[in-house]
Each structure stands twice: as C-alpha cells, then as structure tokens.
Amino acid sequence: MAVVTDKRHRLAAARFIACLIALFGLSRATVAWADSPPDGATIAHQGNGHGVAPCMACHAADGGGMSAAGFPRLAGLPQAYLRKQLDDFADGSRADPTMRPVASALSEAERDAMAAYYSRLPPPSAVAPAPPTGEAAQRAQLLATRGRWSAGLPACEQCHGLGGIGVGEHFPPLAAHSAVYMANQLHAWQQGRRHNDPMQLMQRVAAKLDEADIAALGAWYAAQPATPAKETAP
Ligand code: HEC
Ligand code: HEC
Structure with a gap:
C-alpha cells in the first residue's frame, strides 16, 4: 500500500x-x-517564411504598384482601410484569387504590420502622365465633381474627397490608382465579387455606371496626384 x-x-x-x-x-x-513583432518591411521584401510571397513582387518595392497589371499602389493608403482589405480578402467578402491565399496566410499581427508599413510609405505621383481630353474628360469631371443626379448618382468627391485624395480612414483615395485597377474594382462590385463596402455604398454607385463612365473615370483618376498640388510643390 x-x-x-x-x-x-x-x-x-x-x-x-x-x-x-x-x-x-x-x-x-x-x-x-x-x-x-512581425516586421512589415521584411515581409514586403522577403515574404513571411510561411507561404506568403514578398508583396513587392506585385506591388513594387516602393509600394507604388504595377499599373498595367492592375496591381494597386498600397503606399500612402489609410492604415485602417488597408487592414480591413486584408481581412476582406481572407474571408472572401472581397473575392480575389490572387490576394486570397496571401491574406489568409498572414497572421493577425502580420496584417497589422503590413497595414502600418504601407500606410507610412510616401504615395506615388500620378500614374498617368495626363488626364483624358474631350468627351471622356467632360464625362469624368462631371461624375467626379457633381455626380449624375438624374440617375441618383452622387459625385465621387462627396465620399472620396476633392481630387480623389481620400477622406479619413474609410474612404480610400482614388487618385494615383491605374485605370485598369479602377475598372477591375467597379466591375467586381457590379458583378458581386466585391461586396465588402459598408452599407453597400459602392455597389449602388457601380451599378449606375456604364462602360464609358468607367473608362473615363479610370483615366481621370490615374492622372490625379495622390496629394494636393500645394503639398507636393517644392
Ligand atoms: C502575386 C501578386 C500579389 C502579391 C504577391 C501580393 N498582392 Fe496584394 N494585390 C494583388 C492584386 C492583383 C490586387 C488587386 C485585387 C483586386 O483586383 O481586387 C491586390 C490588392 C491588394 C490590396 C488592396 C488595395 C486596395 O486599394 O484596396 C492590399 C491591401 C494588398 N494587395 C496587400 C498585399 C500585401 C500586404 C502583400 C504581401 C504580404 C500582397 N498584397 C502581395 C496582387 C498581389
Ligand atoms: C456614398 C459614398 C461613396 C461615393 C459617392 C463613392 N464611393 Fe467609392 N468607395 C466608398 C467606400 C466606403 C469605399 C471603400 C469600400 C471598402 O471598405 O472596401 C469606396 C471604394 C472605392 C474604390 C476602391 C478603391 C480601392 O483602393 O480599391 C473605387 C475604385 C471607388 N470607390 C470608386 C468610386 C467612384 C469612381 C465613384 C464616383 C462615381 C465613387 N467611388 C463614389 C464610398 C463611396
């Protein structure tokens, strides 16, 4: 015993x-x-060592993106907006076959680090050398600054700010995004692949745009500087 x-x-x-x-x-x-804690710069340049490719492979070393391919700039976007997009890619409310595996393989802390890192990088200058001319210019300017009230369409500026430079943390900039990327997003909302917008604000807007509007707006905003002219002047 x-x-x-x-x-x-x-x-x-x-x-x-x-x-x-x-x-x-x-x-x-x-x-x-x-x-x-995870280091944003390291992941951007080398990946996270757990299946996430370096962000710079697609978003460029300076975070300026690659216009022709539709890889958006991340540099200078609002931190909370960037953070939300990573969650949205991972949970599929923003369905994208390229970004879903990337976002899903980032931990919460790594998503925080990436959002902080890119929000602090200086935004690129405009991605197109000059705005469109003629009919496209008129169409874009009208939609951007006044909207089309006969169709119940508010001006882009009302939410995205003067010149599309963005407002606060949740209304992202449109300036210095390529025409290809803008068109991809507007089509994604029209087709329901992107449905991560609060109160369906952008789904309603996109539904009222036709192809000529989308092309004109893309060309217009690609030529707008990411920061107002007076701030970038020497
Ligand atoms: C293989 C290419 C590729 C890699 C690598 C990649 N991305 Fe992306 N990323 C894309 C594409 C393409 C889009 C646009 C998706 C769409 O059209 O909705 C995008 C969009 C985004 C957006 C949304 C931007 C916006 O304005 O809404 C964020 C945020 C983002 N990526 C973060 C990252 C981060 C952080 C990394 C690295 C950890 C990364 N990406 C790696 C291709 C890539
Ligand atoms: C009523 C407010 C509102 C108006 C008006 C509006 N937007 Fe938006 N837009 C938003 C919000 C909110 C988001 C961010 C959605 C999210 O969290 O993903 C957004 C996001 C976007 C994006 C995605 C940016 C990126 O980095 O992926 C594009 C492109 C866009 N809007 C284009 C437009 C255009 C073009 C117009 C005018 C025709 C317009 N928006 C008018 C609220 C608005």
Missing part, C-alpha cells in the same frame, strides 16, 4: 513538473514574440 501511494505521489510530481515546463515554454514563446 505504501509503495502504491509513493508511486502516485511521484506521478503527480512528474505531472506538476511537466506543467511547469509547458508554462515556462509558453511564456518564453510569448516573450520572444513580444520582443520581435
């Missing part, structure tokens, strides 16, 4: 020690993580 009790004591002691070791290990892991 005495031997059995002794064995039980030893077993309990061994379990207690195993518990302590596990706890110690866990706290060490937590401390290690706290010492080195």
Whole structure:
C-alpha cells in the first residue's frame, strides 16, 4: 500500500513538473514574440517564411504598384482601410484569387504590420502622365465633381474627397490608382465579387455606371496626384 501511494505521489510530481515546463515554454514563446513583432518591411521584401510571397513582387518595392497589371499602389493608403482589405480578402467578402491565399496566410499581427508599413510609405505621383481630353474628360469631371443626379448618382468627391485624395480612414483615395485597377474594382462590385463596402455604398454607385463612365473615370483618376498640388510643390 505504501509503495502504491509513493508511486502516485511521484506521478503527480512528474505531472506538476511537466506543467511547469509547458508554462515556462509558453511564456518564453510569448516573450520572444513580444520582443520581435512581425516586421512589415521584411515581409514586403522577403515574404513571411510561411507561404506568403514578398508583396513587392506585385506591388513594387516602393509600394507604388504595377499599373498595367492592375496591381494597386498600397503606399500612402489609410492604415485602417488597408487592414480591413486584408481581412476582406481572407474571408472572401472581397473575392480575389490572387490576394486570397496571401491574406489568409498572414497572421493577425502580420496584417497589422503590413497595414502600418504601407500606410507610412510616401504615395506615388500620378500614374498617368495626363488626364483624358474631350468627351471622356467632360464625362469624368462631371461624375467626379457633381455626380449624375438624374440617375441618383452622387459625385465621387462627396465620399472620396476633392481630387480623389481620400477622406479619413474609410474612404480610400482614388487618385494615383491605374485605370485598369479602377475598372477591375467597379466591375467586381457590379458583378458581386466585391461586396465588402459598408452599407453597400459602392455597389449602388457601380451599378449606375456604364462602360464609358468607367473608362473615363479610370483615366481621370490615374492622372490625379495622390496629394494636393500645394503639398507636393517644392
Ligand atoms: C502575386 C501578386 C500579389 C502579391 C504577391 C501580393 N498582392 Fe496584394 N494585390 C494583388 C492584386 C492583383 C490586387 C488587386 C485585387 C483586386 O483586383 O481586387 C491586390 C490588392 C491588394 C490590396 C488592396 C488595395 C486596395 O486599394 O484596396 C492590399 C491591401 C494588398 N494587395 C496587400 C498585399 C500585401 C500586404 C502583400 C504581401 C504580404 C500582397 N498584397 C502581395 C496582387 C498581389
Ligand atoms: C456614398 C459614398 C461613396 C461615393 C459617392 C463613392 N464611393 Fe467609392 N468607395 C466608398 C467606400 C466606403 C469605399 C471603400 C469600400 C471598402 O471598405 O472596401 C469606396 C471604394 C472605392 C474604390 C476602391 C478603391 C480601392 O483602393 O480599391 C473605387 C475604385 C471607388 N470607390 C470608386 C468610386 C467612384 C469612381 C465613384 C464616383 C462615381 C465613387 N467611388 C463614389 C464610398 C463611396
């Protein structure tokens, strides 16, 4: 009997020690993580080592994007907007076959780090050398600044700011996005692939635009500077 009790004591002691070791290990892991939170610049240039390709492969080293391919600029976009898009790609409310695997393989902390990193990079200058001319220019300017009230379409500026430079954290800039990317987004809303917009604000807007509007607006905003002219002047 005495031997059995002794064995039980030893077993309990061994379990207690195993518990302590596990706890110690866990706290060490937590401390290690706290010492080195994910680094946005490293992931942007080298990937995260867990299946995420370097962002710069598509969004360029300066975060300016690649216009012709429809890879958007990330540099200078609002931090909360960037963070939300990564969640939206991962949960499919913004369905994109290229970004879904990327966003899904980023941890919460890595998504935070990427949003912080890109929001702090200086935005690129306009991606098109000159705005459209003639009919396209008139059409774009009217839609951007006044809307089309006969069709219940508000001006883009009302939410996206003067010149499309963006308003606060949740109305992203349109300036310095390529015409290809703009068209991809407007089509994605029309076709229901992107339905991550609060109160369906953009689904309603996109539904009222035709192909000529989309082409004109894309060319127009691609030529707008990402920051107002007075701020970029030397
Ligand atoms: C293989 C190419 C590729 C890689 C690598 C890639 N992206 Fe993207 N990214 C895209 C494409 C294409 C889009 C546009 C998707 C669409 O049309 O909706 C996009 C869009 C985005 C957007 C939305 C921008 C906006 O204005 O709404 C964010 C944010 C983003 N990517 C972040 C990242 C981050 C962070 C990384 C690296 C961890 C990364 N991407 C790596 C191709 C890529
Ligand atoms: C009533 C407010 C409102 C109006 C008016 C509006 N937008 Fe938006 N737009 C939004 C919001 C909000 C988002 C961000 C959605 C999200 O969180 O993904 C957005 C996002 C966008 C994006 C995506 C940007 C990116 O980086 O992916 C494009 C492109 C866009 N809007 C184009 C337009 C155009 C063109 C017009 C005018 C014809 C317009 N919007 C008018 C509210 C508006």
